[in-house]
Amino acid sequence: MEKSVVFSNKLLPYLLLIPQLIITFVFFYWPASQAVWQSFLREDAFGLTSEFVGLENYTSLFAQPEYYASMLVTVVFSSLVAALSLSIALLFATQADKNLKAAGAYKTLMIWPYAVAPAVAGVLWIFMFHPSLGTLARPLRWMNFDWNPLLNGNHAMALVVMAAVWKQISYNFLFFLAGLQSIPKSVLEAGAIDGAGPMRRFWTITFPLLSPTTFFLLVVNVVYVFFDTFGIIDAVTGGGPAGATTTMVYKVFADGRLGGDLGGSAAQSVVLMVIVIALTAIQFKYVERKVQY
């Protein structure tokens, strides 16, 4: 849809666009193209000179076992967080959708963790489960369970997953509730008249009608796990122990900063860009048209 009535000024629209275009070029296109360019260079140890090495950064990147490990960590982490936060949020949303008297209050009490910074969420969870002082680590030790997320990779992963899920439930809950409320009641009534019980109605009517929302949330959650969980990981584990919670985004940060390997870090950035562009394309192709509020 385009406006048919417009202003006819020639210069003004460019002036209006200038602030955003300048910021976009300086802080977006320039660095993004630098990342691509750097990924073909290698700097010496002091960062004084750099030479063009072609695809060498990429080949050495894909020769690193650590890189595949970080891919695996990313896949495990994203699937766990997405699956858990979506199903828990769906459970809560279906209960809140039951025309309860206090539904509004429940909604308010459920959505506020969205506002908690990922890094702060991470700090809260490491405090709860800290091996020596955590309130919830104590019962684990009583059960003779050798809980130590600072040394055991699986425990560390469990902890970052819990923190990430805790923070994401609110967002998924909000969208699931909106999705549930947009399902026409008449469809459910028709199902009830045909003799379908609540569970049957949920799986054969509600869940399929909710699938656009679910799919939209799935993509959003994966993007969330990729980028917004950086703060959680850095606060809880710092990518450790032994790389057990180093996701691909965390590795870009760690290699560039701690290791100083800018070419390799840039190559990782480019790989990530390709993944994100693919994810965004999926989001726009399949989600945009189907999700309705």
Next chain:
Amino acid sequence: MVEHRPLSDIIAYAILTLGIFIVAFPVYLALIASTHDAATVVGGRMPLSPGDQMLENYYRAVFVGGARTSREPVAQMLINSFISAFGIALGKIFISMLSAYAVVYFRFPFRKTAFWIIFVTLMLPVEVRIYPTYKVVADLKMLDTYAGLILPLIASATGTLLFRQFFMTIPEELLEASRIDGAGPFRFFWDTLLPLSVTTIAALFVIQFIYGWNQYLWPLLITTQDSMQTIVIGIKKMLYTTDELAEWQLAMATAILAMLPPVAVVVFMQRLFVRGLVETEK
């Protein structure tokens, strides 16, 4: 509803109450920790009821800092967080409203190109191009400045898309009427478009304020001086000290202070928040 079963309601209340408990417990624990002294918290036997050190802890966290002089008090971090969150929210609203106005209400060569140039930024969050962006900001001598904290984070298309979508829904008769009254582009923007956009602006502000306040990786990289730290990165630095025992009670007081502003925004401006969330993700 189709049928009403009291049992199903009871289950619903039980599940939701459990959910709220899970959601609130980590924060409750932090709140409790911020009211005890260091020994109680570190000993691993912290009770689940508040202690009597609350005023002391918050006073020390906000105005004094940690035991060592190297630790900055939180007051300065809070100021930095407020400045950067407001800067990011207002800056994004400013640039995106102007560019959306240009794209919707004017016809000019390269209009589509300009829109696409802006649109593409949606695809790459700052985390992916973090070091090159760092280098640009360093070259522009913006490290440890508010401009450096703010500007790179407003280079995104969400606001532009939101305003474009909203402007499209404004009836054309309004523009025709304004033009008959002799209004130019400035008058129309100021007298008609801006008043109509108040809710959209507020919704975007709420979302961007939270986004700006909660930034972590970017301020972590570009602030080297303690006096420029935001509160979110300050907390983590309190915990990972090499030379002393972390002061958890102060870190937890800081965590509570860091949560308060964005959580208050969500709770008290819930309507705007939900609207902003739904519309920016579309």
